[in-house]
Amino acid sequence: MSTSEEEGELGGAMEEGSSSGGGGSSESGGSGDGGSRSERGREPEYFGWVYHLGTNSIGHEYCHLRFLLLRGKYVAMYKRDPHDNPEIKPIRKGVVSHTLMVEELGRRKINCGEFYVLRFYNRLDETKKGEIACATAGEAQKWMEAFDQAKQQAVYDLSIATGRHKLNTPTELNLDGHRPRVRRYAHGLKRLIRIGKGPEMLLRKTSDLESNMRTNTYLEVDTADAIEAHDWRCVRTANGIRIFEDIANSKGSKTFLLKAVGVVDASLDNVFEVVLSLDRNKRCEWDMLTDELELVDSVDGHCDVVYGTYDPKNLTWWHTKKDFVFSRQWFRGQDGEYTILQFPAVHKKRPHRSGYHRTKINPSVWEFRRLGSSESPSSKCLVTRMLEVQSSVWDRFKGDGCLNFEKTVQFALLSQVAGLKEYFEANPAMKSETTSTIMHSSSSDDAIDRAELEDSETKDEFYDAIANGESFEDEDSDDDDVEPSKAGKMTFKNVSWAIARLALKRNSDLPQNSELDSRTSPITIDPSQFHGSLDQGKGKHDTNCWSSPIGQGFMIRGKTYLKDHSKVVGGDPLLKLLAVDWLKCESNIDQIALHPKCLVQSEAGKKLPFILVINLQIPAKPNYSLAIYFGAEKPIKKGSLLGKFVDGTDMFRDSRFKLIPSIVEGYWMVKRAVGTKACLLGKAVTCRYLRQDNFLEIDVDIGSSSVARSIISLVLGYVTAIVVDLAILIEATEENELPEYILGSVRLNRLKPESAVTL
Structure with a gap:
């Protein structure tokens, strides 16, 4: 079989898009508006050598060494480095979609070496999928961050596109299928960020890669915020x-x-x-x-x-x-x-x-x-x-x-x-052999306010559950207090929250935390009218039950978080915990709220102003679903943060839906695995949303992430001895959204898998 035929079956390949696919110059901007083309011209580009994995047309597995380049939301793949071969044409090119998902599959043996594999797939089209392999876990993480940035750019472009521009979009990144014929080379390779060392070092399984890119977090001394018994x-x-x-x-x-x-x-x-x-x-x-x-x-x-x-x-x-x-x-x-x-x-x-x-x-x-x-x-x-x-x-x-x-x-x-x-x-x-190369754009006349594209979370510590015992504050020396570099830094711009800013500017005069309509009299929620398959606990020693913990076990963003990144103790949840269903099934249960036996469809449920359903889909044999129901005593106020989340787009929800776990009691290794750090679930796993009538259901597919599957398999092995608290939040990224509030919380006390019922 020829090389061309093999390339046609690359599982993770990019389909050739419009003339803008591999370019990014103003004359090849495709159908995007002028502002987007101007901004893309100023975006940094990420490139490096990766292994392209897949199966060809006759079923043979293969891996090809390829040069991958990502500019804005545009991707191109080459057989050789285009910097050393200016006339070479990309064998694949396309555009990153807002529905693209990137999953880390971990280590795999490739060509007598251990490499780290990333899987690409479209959450709306399962036929589009593919894999690449990187030399180190850190390198794989940087590619995930780069593609996340490209996805956010796609989300932002979609939010500002209108009419003809929305319909006339470049060809989406094709993650499966034959490679189309290449028409021309993408010019203008500038402002590049190099990821990895190149083919020779990739084959040697190098690991001495220093990160020069600024990610979405700022890591300081571990303050051990979990409530643990360790001292x-x-x-x-x-x-x-x-x-x-x-x-x-x-x-x-x-x-x-x-x-x-x-x-x-x-x-x-x-x-x-x-x-x-x-x-x-x-x-x-x-x-x-x-x-x-x-x-x-x-x-x-x-x-x-x-x-x-x-x-x-x-x-x-x-x-x-x-x-x-x-x-x-x-x-x-x-x-x-x-x-x-x-x-x-x-x-x-x-x-x-x-x-x-x-x-x-x-x-x-x-x-x-x-x-x-x-x-x-x-x-x-x-x-x-x-x-x-x-x-x-x-x-x-x-x-x-x-x-x-x-x-x-x-x-x-x-x-x-x-x-x-x-x-x-x-x-x-x-120690830290630096191999990345960074070049900055010298242009200063931005057509779009670049502040809207800056990362608002560059110093989030992700430690969000309070600790009374274990402390690591004394575990660093004086050399550990490293201040962030002020010069020569490169940021991954977080544009997901910029989508919300366009709407928030029209509602900047809203009172803080006015999430529910104050003009409406609250209704009385009678807990006896709502029942789930899992019983409510009456005492701390009860098992296989749920209870409603207060929010003081969690740390959330305070009023001045954007200035000093301070967090405060959480208050009482906004929504009341109604009931919990513990279910089992052969496959994932979607849209539980539409089932006639669900409390959402009961007479009492239909009378509530709003119900939030969190459906945690747990992969196992059989599969489990933990459905948690929260209710509001008043209607949601239009224009509030909760209102934008409930009635907004899936893209906005993915960028804001946050979960904080805390193992209160359990085996110490399970505590270390689960941790106490906030997780943006929309970025970690696949979330599907159903908004109808007076409810919003969020189906969280934990099995969509190999990391999440690994952790949940460990948790299930000790689940009968675990007490875990979960807090649901909508992440606040704007000053008028602060301080954060806990949307809902639940305590799960020593669940028994055999007690799960069939819906």
């Missing part, structure tokens, strides 16, 4: 790290938590790659315990099973060689923080080995968090290694004044943080 105390310092014990551990508990914390002078992505790597030659330079690590099975891109050996004769009295099997789950949060969960495991491919004693490793967690702002020239991250140990073991060593603790396997595991610290100190080239 950490430093009990030992060794080799530049601190070791903490959990002094809040309840008496009689069989397990105990220890953690080691240290500052590593290297980029976040590099440290993560080194810890995840199984390369023995690299690992033996910082890991004093493990001898060999071997991949046994790859469950998915975010989970695998590993076999390892170690010889602990220099650590303990036990001189027998030991081997072990463990599973790893890793994911990256919206704030860029990495987490790796490690559990003991059993696998049929690795039975007991002669001469080795099979041991069970301690459950543990790695956490990696950038210190300072994302665009800071300083490359430092805070590394935390948390370990579960037997209480009897730790009590014995505490009784000896920890004199023999340094000879234990537990100490060797905690000392891996110190090993990482010294490893990067001894290898300066691996």
